Amino acid sequence: MTLQARYWRAALSIAALLPIACVKTPESYPIPDQHQPFRASSADPEYVVAGSKDASRYFVRDIRIDAGLWRWTGAQPELEFTLTSTHNRTLVYEFVINEETFKHTGPVHISFLVNGKLIAREIYDTPGDKKLEKLISEELLQATKKTRVTAHVENTWQSPDGVIFGILLKRAGFI
Amino acid sequence: MKATSILLSFAFTIATIEALGLLLLQRLQPRVSRQEQYAYAFVTGSGVLSWLVFLLAAAHVVWTATFVILGVVAIGASLYSKAWVPSQENLPPLPRLYLVLLTTTMIAFGAWYFMNALAPEASADGSMYHLGLVQRYLDQHGFGRITTSMYASLPLAIEMLFLFAFSLGRHSAAALVHFAFLIALPLIMVVVGRRLGHPRAGAVAGILVFLSPVFGFDGSSAYVDVAAACVAFALFGILQIWDETREQNLLPIVGLLAGYAYSVKLTIFVAIPYAVLFVLVKLLRRRQPLFIPMTVVCGCVLLMVLPWLVKNAITVGNPFSPFLNRWFPNPHIHISFEQTYQEFQRNYPGLHSMWDIPVEATVRGGVLNGVLGPVFLLAPLGLLAMRGKLGRQSVLAALVFLAPYPANVGTRFLIPAAPFLAFAIALTLQQWRGMAPLVVLFHAFISWPDVAGFYTAEHAWRLDKFYWRGAFRLQPESEYLNERMAEYATAKLAERVVPKNGRIFTLGGIAHAYCRREVVVFYESALGNRLFNGLAAAILPSFQPLHWWNYEFPKQPLRRLRLAQTEASKSNWNISEIRLLGADGRLLRAKNWKLRSDPNPWDVQLAFDNCPTTRWTSGEAARPGMFIEVELAEPTELTGVRAEVPPETIGNVRLEAERNGQWKELVPRPVVTEAPPLKGTRRLATDDLKRSGMTHIAVNDTEFFAADMTKDPKAWGVTQVGESGKMKVYRID
Numbered sequence: 001m002t003l004q005a006r007y008w009r010a011a012l013s014i015a016a017l018l019p020i021a022c023v024k025t026p027e028s029y030p031i032p033d034q035h036q037p038f039r040a041s042s043a044d045p046e047y048v049v050a051g052s053k054d055a056s057r058y059f060v061r062d063i064r065i066d067a068g069l070w071r072w073t074g075a076q077p078e079l080e081f082t083l084t085s086t087h088n089r090t091l092v093y094e095f096v097i098n099e100e101t102f103k104h105t106g107p108v109h110i111s112f113l114v115n116g117k118l119i120a121r122e123i124y125d126t127p128g129d130k131k132l133e134k135l136i137s138e139e140l141l142q143a144t145k146k147t148r149v150t151a152h153v154e155n156t157w158q159s160p161d162g163v164i165f166g167i168l169l170k171r172a173g174f175i
Numbered sequence: 176m177k178a179t180s181i182l183l184s185f186a187f188t189i190a191t192i193e194a195l196g197l198l199l200l201q202r203l204q205p206r207v208s209r210q211e212q213y214a215y216a217f218v219t220g221s222g223v224l225s226w227l228v229f230l231l232a233a234a235h236v237v238w239t240a241t242f243v244i245l246g247v248v249a250i251g252a253s254l255y256s257k258a259w260v261p262s263q264e265n266l267p268p269l270p271r272l273y274l275v276l277l278t279t280t281m282i283a284f285g286a287w288y289f290m291n292a293l294a295p296e297a298s299a300d301g302s303m304y305h306l307g308l309v310q311r312y313l314d315q316h317g318f319g320r321i322t323t324s325m326y327a328s329l330p331l332a333i334e335m336l337f338l339f340a341f342s343l344g345r346h347s348a349a350a351l352v353h354f355a356f357l358i359a360l361p362l363i364m365v366v367v368g369r370r371l372g373h374p375r376a377g378a379v380a381g382i383l384v385f386l387s388p389v390f391g392f393d394g395s396s397a398y399v400d401v402a403a404a405c406v407a408f409a410l411f412g413i414l415q416i417w418d419e420t421r422e423q424n425l426l427p428i429v430g431l432l433a434g435y436a437y438s439v440k441l442t443i444f445v446a447i448p449y450a451v452l453f454v455l456v457k458l459l460r461r462r463q464p465l466f467i468p469m470t471v472v473c474g475c476v477l478l479m480v481l482p483w484l485v486k487n488a489i490t491v492g493n494p495f496s497p498f499l500n501r502w503f504p505n506p507h508i509h510i511s512f513e514q515t516y517q518e519f520q521r522n523y524p525g526l527h528s529m530w531d532i533p534v535e536a537t538v539r540g541g542v543l544n545g546v547l548g549p550v551f552l553l554a555p556l557g558l559l560a561m562r563g564k565l566g567r568q569s570v571l572a573a574l575v576f577l578a579p580y581p582a583n584v585g586t587r588f589l590i591p592a593a594p595f596l597a598f599a600i601a602l603t604l605q606q607w608r609g610m611a612p613l614v615v616l617f618h619a620f621i622s623w624p625d626v627a628g629f630y631t632a633e634h635a636w637r638l639d640k641f642y643w644r645g646a647f648r649l650q651p652e653s654e655y656l657n658e659r660m661a662e663y664a665t666a667k668l669a670e671r672v673v674p675k676n677g678r679i680f681t682l683g684g685i686a687h688a689y690c691r692r693e694v695v696v697f698y699e700s701a702l703g704n705r706l707f708n709g710l711a712a713a714i715l716p717s718f719q720p721l722h723w724w725n726y727e728f729p730k731q732p733l734r735r736l737r738l739a740q741t742e743a744s745k746s747n748w749n750i751s752e753i754r755l756l757g758a759d760g761r762l763l764r765a766k767n768w769k770l771r772s773d774p775n776p777w778d779v780q781l782a783f784d785n786c787p788t789t790r791w792t793s794g795e796a797a798r799p800g801m802f803i804e805v806e807l808a809e810p811t812e813l814t815g816v817r818a819e820v821p822p823e824t825i826g827n828v829r830l831e832a833e834r835n836g837q838w839k840e841l842v843p844r845p846v847v848t849e850a851p852p853l854k855g856t857r858r859l860a861t862d863d864l865k866r867s868g869m870t871h872i873a874v875n876d877t878e879f880f881a882a883d884m885t886k887d888p889k890a891w892g893v894t895q896v897g898e899s900g901k902m903k904v905y906r907i908d
Binding site: 025027028029030031032033034035047049050051052069070090092094129131170171173175 | 716717767776780822853854
């Protein structure tokens with residue numbers, strides 16, 4: 001075999017290696033095994049998404065009913081829920097501290113109450129997304145009866161036209 | 176392990192290397208002096224041994240006995256064939272003053288380096304991946320199929336030598352092999368200087384490099400940078416001899432060393448174009464035949480490079496992994512990760528400007544990890560050497576090996592180019608009477624480990640103590656290592672509490688080289704990235720699918736739908752879940768659906784698994800043309816599609832449906848709503864870890880989910896099984 005032939009043979013051998021440098025991928029994949037549901041169903045009366053169409057039925061006071069994903073609150077927004085069970089329930093309260101109001105208020109102090117009983121008092125040093133997640137003692141809750149959740153925003157901002165701005169509610173309820 | 180066993184293992188490895196090198200030179204019969212014969216035999220022999228160990232690892236016959244047989248056969252063959260008999264030729268002698276300078280400085284500094292190399296291996300990368308992989312190859316008797324560590328996809332030629340030594344003398348024997356390259360480098364520089372009529376310059380350059388603090392630290396640890404520099408300089412030396420003699424028998428060595436350089440350290444791949452173009456240009460200038468010389472050089476390059484490319488092509492589907500993933504898409508490394516990693520390597524925190532590099536890399540060293548020594552600030556003097564041919568060649572080689580430096584501006588990435596800079600500096604200095612010895616003495620004084628501490632930054636890489644007690648194991652190995660690295664205690668903890676077949680997921684903090692368990696680090700693979708994102712989604716709202724992108728349309732029968740990205744962005748496109756809404760608003764999902772996506776088809780199922788902590792990701796910056804598709808078994812009445820995404824998801828995504836073989840827009844943009852709250856996400860995240868084969872998770876107290884996991888391990892579905900310092904190990908229940 002001439003040296004030139006050897007050279008071409010070597011080149012072809014290298015070219016033959018290229019196809020293995022591709023990962024074999026099936027044409028499509030099937031639906032995989034499903035995990036357990038991880039959200040309450042949308043008909044669940046135990047939580048509210050503030051921007052949803054029927055959110056107002058959970059609002060007791062101090063929460064504005066207007067358009068948008070989130071809802072402005074005043075100083076003492078209150079919500080109510082009907083729980084099907086009181087065992088091992090966690091209150092989730094997700095909200096946003098607005099950057100503009102934060103400039104006026106500084107760190108925001110908020111007390112959270114369930115059926116009038118204080119369950120947490122938090123200080124938020126920065127604006128942005130916030131989340132309170134707290135296991136609620138069974139004694140504070142009553143199944144089938146209304147459960148009230150109140151947030152006392154201790155330092156709010158009052159606009160020049162007299163409107164009080166607390167926090168922006170995203171979603172809240174029991175999981 | 177006792178120091179004598181380590182030293183014997185090291186000696187056996189070096190003897191095998193030298194024997195193989197001498198056999199190769201005997202076979203090729205280039206006309207070289209006895210000094211060149213032994214110097215180049217070491218470098219070429221290391222390439223041959225590395226290549227043979229690669230074959231053994233690929234064949235899964237990595238046992239201590241295999242290496243002993245290989246070594247005995249190589250040494251025996253070299254003795255039998257009298258390959259050790261020295262050449263009759265001698266190079267011109269080194270002037271006495273320079274011989275004294277070279278000998279004394281090498282003995283004084285070499286003693287420090289030797290102690291550090293012999294002491295238990297405590298370097299960061301050495302104890303993590305260089306020897307971590309070596310330990311793993313030895314445990315599994317070969318390469319195996321490692322897809323969870325990007326480091327396993329790098330060419331690891333020096334690690335093959337480490338594997339040989341490690342199998343006999345463990346960690347320190349491996350570090351000593353690198354130390355051997357540190358000794359060989361200045362000797363080769365002297366040999367090149369003597370051959371090319373500049374013995375003084377060779378000696379001065381060799382000393383400048385050998386005494387450099389970063390060379391001393393790196394070369395006495397289980398790193399590979401000094402070996403890379405040694406191979407690069409040996410290539411330079413052989414090319415100069417070939418240019419002088421045009422001896423065909425040198426060309427296989429040229430190709431072998433150029434290919435070997437790539438296999439030692441990816442960043443000196445430039446050795447290949449350098450060698451090939453050097454030979455090509457020189458041949459063209461003299462109008463000599465090209466075909467055979469170029470075939471020989473290129474063939475030998477391929478011989479050294481191809482094994483690593485083929486290994487990667489088979490293992491991870493990308494011959495150049497962990498790079499060029501855009502060219503060779505694969506499920507193991509995301510393109511976005513590659514870009515982030517490269518960006519990370521280019522930017523050292525604390526380095527404000529590229530103009531800071533000269534002082535930082537030579538004097539301070541706190542930001543770029545180590546210093547070459549202030550004498551290297553004389554590098555511009557090297558330009559004066561360009562009046563001579565050797566000076567021009569040195570500067571050219573320095574520029575070639577500096578070319579990849581911007582990809583990683585750490586000081587040790589200057590190591591491959593530094594010997595050429597040193598040679599150019601030395602060529603200039605030797606022209607001024609008495610200047611070269613003065614500079615050498617100044618460099619020796621200022622580089623002495625006790626002195627260097629006065630001007631370098633506190634955390635700059637340098638040797639700080641003469642660890643003779645640790646080196647000779649008068650201080651127990653575990654005590655020595657515990658004093659120097661928290662990762663050692665964690666590694667031993669993991670060995671105690673994790674069963675042999677266990678698999679640990681961690682964000683870092685375990686010295687792999689001392690842990691005989693499989694450790695998966697979050698940033699080293701696409702799987703690690705995914706599991707990290709899952710842990711983040713367990714508690715961080717910004718990672719959770721808290722937004723619904725709703726696409727509603729009039730009821731109609733549809734079979735194939737897809738979400739198509741129409742906007743470019745700097746971020747990846749991520750989707751946690753895609754749900755189809757039936758005629759009555761009911762959510763549909765059936766086993767016989769077909770799922771597709773482009774890019775990253777391998778993860779498409781994660782958008783259909785009903786798990787909020789997993790998600791499909793494009794794995795690269797979003798761009799128009801990307802899609803994720805679902806095909807139903809038959810046309811079905813649908814009223815909408817919902818994509819559940821993290822709140823910060825950006826981009827413009829439209830819903831398309833296939834009609835008559837063509838994709839048509841169905842809904843141009845979604846209505847975004849807040850999603851109901853999530854529950855049980857912590858457990859879902861650890862479930863995903865378990866499904867991916869992890870049995871344990873090692874968590875440092877400083878990590879973002881550490882406090883939450885400590886507070887409520889039950890919610891995470893884990894049980895703490897051990898603790899060492901700030902690190903806790905949990906079993907996933």
